[in-house]
Amino acid sequence: MMAVAKGTPKIKLTEVVKRFGDNSVLDGVNLSVEPGESVAIIGGSGTGKSVTLKCILGLLTPDSGSVTVDGEEVVGARSREMSRIRTKFGMLFQGGALFDSMPVWRNVTFGLTQGRMTDAAHMRRVAEENLERVGLSRDILNLRPNELSGGMQKRVALARAIAPRPEIIFFDEPTTGLDPIRADMINDLITSLVEDLGVTALTITHDMVSARKIANRVAMLYNGRIIWHGPRDRLYDSGNPYVDQFVQGRADGPIR
Amino acid sequence: MTESLPASILSAFAAIGRPAIAMFAMIGRIAVFAFTALVRAVTPPFYPARFGTQLMEIGWYSLPVVGLTAIFTGSALAQQIYTGGSRFDASATVPAIVVFGMVRELGPVLVGLMVAGRVASAMAAELGTMRVTEQLDALTTLRTDAFRYLIVPRMAASVIALPIMVLIANSIGIMGGFLLAIYKLGFNPASYLATTRKFLQSDDIWMAVVKAAVFGFIIGLMGCYNGSRTSGGAAGVGKATTDAVVSAFILILFSDLLITILALK
Numbered sequence: 001m002m003a004v005a006k007g008t009p010k011i012k013l014t015e016v017v018k019r020f021g022d023n024s025v026l027d028g029v030n031l032s033v034e035p036g037e038s039v040a041i042i043g044g045s046g047t048g049k050s051v052t053l054k055c056i057l058g059l060l061t062p063d064s065g066s067v068t069v070d071g072e073e074v075v076g077a078r079s080r081e082m083s084r085i086r087t088k089f090g091m092l093f094q095g096g097a098l099f100d101s102m103p104v105w106r107n108v109t110f111g112l113t114q115g116r117m118t119d120a121a122h123m124r125r126v127a128e129e130n131l132e133r134v135g136l137s138r139d140i141l142n143l144r145p146n147e148l149s150g151g152m153q154k155r156v157a158l159a160r161a162i163a164p165r166p167e168i169i170f171f172d173e174p175t176t177g178l179d180p181i182r183a184d185m186i187n188d189l190i191t192s193l194v195e196d197l198g199v200t201a202l203t204i205t206h207d208m209v210s211a212r213k214i215a216n217r218v219a220m221l222y223n224g225r226i227i228w229h230g231p232r233d234r235l236y237d238s239g240n241p242y243v244d245q246f247v248q249g250r251a252d253g254p255i256r
Numbered sequence: 257m258t259e260s261l262p263a264s265i266l267s268a269f270a271a272i273g274r275p276a277i278a279m280f281a282m283i284g285r286i287a288v289f290a291f292t293a294l295v296r297a298v299t300p301p302f303y304p305a306r307f308g309t310q311l312m313e314i315g316w317y318s319l320p321v322v323g324l325t326a327i328f329t330g331s332a333l334a335q336q337i338y339t340g341g342s343r344f345d346a347s348a349t350v351p352a353i354v355v356f357g358m359v360r361e362l363g364p365v366l367v368g369l370m371v372a373g374r375v376a377s378a379m380a381a382e383l384g385t386m387r388v389t390e391q392l393d394a395l396t397t398l399r400t401d402a403f404r405y406l407i408v409p410r411m412a413a414s415v416i417a418l419p420i421m422v423l424i425a426n427s428i429g430i431m432g433g434f435l436l437a438i439y440k441l442g443f444n445p446a447s448y449l450a451t452t453r454k455f456l457q458s459d460d461i462w463m464a465v466v467k468a469a470v471f472g473f474i475i476g477l478m479g480c481y482n483g484s485r486t487s488g489g490a491a492g493v494g495k496a497t498t499d500a501v502v503s504a505f506i507l508i509l510f511s512d513l514l515i516t517i518l519a520l521k
């Protein structure tokens with residue numbers, strides 16, 4: 001483990017730009033996340049929230065700008081460096097991205113086994129524990145992802161993301177597609193990961209209740225930039241007309 | 257008029273140049289992909305279990321279709337030569353040409369094309385679906401190298417499986433010709449076998465094995481390259497699958513010609 005200077009942000013994005021052909025998605029994103037902090041990103045559909053997470057993970061390469069994790073530059077990092085940095089992360093993909101050729105228990109433990117057939121009995125127990133944390137029973141251990149409901153798939157994917165106990169976890173819409181009770185259970189899980197285990201969390205959500213519950217700080221992405229960020233209590237009196245319109249879900253306002 | 261001529265010539269060059277540049281760029285990408293696969297194939301971590309699964313998938317489950325192709329082709333070849341070549345000494349030419357035809361040319365090419373149709377498409381569809389559903393990204397975030405975990409086992413299994421299958425197909429094809437010659441054309445079994453053995457050269461068998469290994473590499477490369485570059489949902493997966501099969505077919509036939517010319521001069 002490399003010593004990280006005190007006061008270094010866990011994650012820092014500086015003027016990150018990402019285009020797909022003519023489609024300019026990120027246009028100078030600046031965002032900093034402190035160790036142990038939980039930040040929620042809100043913003044309209046298609047504004048580049050998922051793209052932002054993928055740029056941090058090195059799954060997409062920004063056209064310009066800088067991304068650092070514990071002070072180490074990610075953009076342009078060699079693949080060996082990048083895979084070492086990635087061991088810090090867990091990622092819940094928006095669509096789940098479960099491996100459909102494997103049963104649930106092998107999905108959940110994939111981050112530990114890297115696909116190897118190590119100690120199946122132990123791994124099944126690990127899978128069971130992690131499924132329990134997301135409110136799923138051991139009955140589904142042997143099922144394939146396509147035999148599960150959408151909400152169950154999401155929670156299995158969540159279990160897979162947290163199973164290796166990463167220090168930073170990204171949640172891309174963790175409560176979308178869940179009923180209100182299950183959604184609140186996931187909110188509690190994220191809160192306890194941050195408060196009890198000291199995890200740094202970055203969550204994309206369209207669910208304002210969830211954002212206020214799980215995040216210390218909320219940032220809003222609009223037109224390729226972070227146009228506002230502030231503590232969660234200020235979400236409903238941000239003084240920013242874009243944020244106001246968004247959190248109140250009004251069709252009329254500066255955002256069209 | 258005076259200016260339109262150079263302009264039209266320039267635009268003609270541009271019309272040729274753009275696809276040419278695109279083609280060179282594609283060849284470059286495929287070369288980088290192949291090189292990456294080779295490097296990752298010889299550096300750990302290795303996934304022997306995944307390799308075994310792919311060997312079964314590519315080799316074992318392709319055997320029925322390969323066997324049928326070989327026996328039909330071998331028999332048809334015997335009949336063709338008998339009818340077309342009866343002016344000459346049929347009892348010598350039929351077994352000789354069945355052996356040459358199967359071992360040098362038809363065995364490798366037909367097996368290559370059959371397996372390309374069956375396997376390159378499956379690889380492209382599977383990897384393409386994993387790409388568009390972000391399973392490849394998920395693999396990366398779970399600290400697993402998609403090249404080593406998914407692509408190397410497929411390409412390696414395909415390079416190993418094809419020569420074995422071609423040897424099997426050649427034997428079955430020769431047997432198909434033998435059976436037809438004995439039961440339909442009334443050849444003498446002992447002398448047919450003796451002629452077959454005489455014309456079965458180890459150089460030709462080597463050529464078949466080399467061709468098969470090259471075809472296996474092409475099948476794995478085209479299946480995995482097209483699959484892992486898929487974009488754009490279900491339609492993208494369909495396109496990747498078609499591209500994989502068509503490009504594998506063309507490259508197999510082209511490299512067959514190349515190897516044949518180089519070996520026989």
Ligand SMILES: Nc1ncnc2c1ncn2[C@@H]1O[C@H](COP(=O)(O)OP(=O)(O)OP(=O)(O)O)[C@@H](O)[C@H]1O
Pocket residue numbers: 020023025043044045046047048049050051052094
């Ligand atoms: N791999 C890609 N290739 C091309 N364009 C892409 C790619 N990924 C994302 N985009 C484009 O980037 C834009 C932002 O996508 P992104 O998935 O980040 O949106 P989002 O903010 O997460 O939206 P949502 O809330 O609907 O999930 C979209 O216009 C999308 O078309």
Ligand SMILES: [Mg+2]
Pocket residue numbers: 049050051094172
């Ligand atoms: Mg998204």
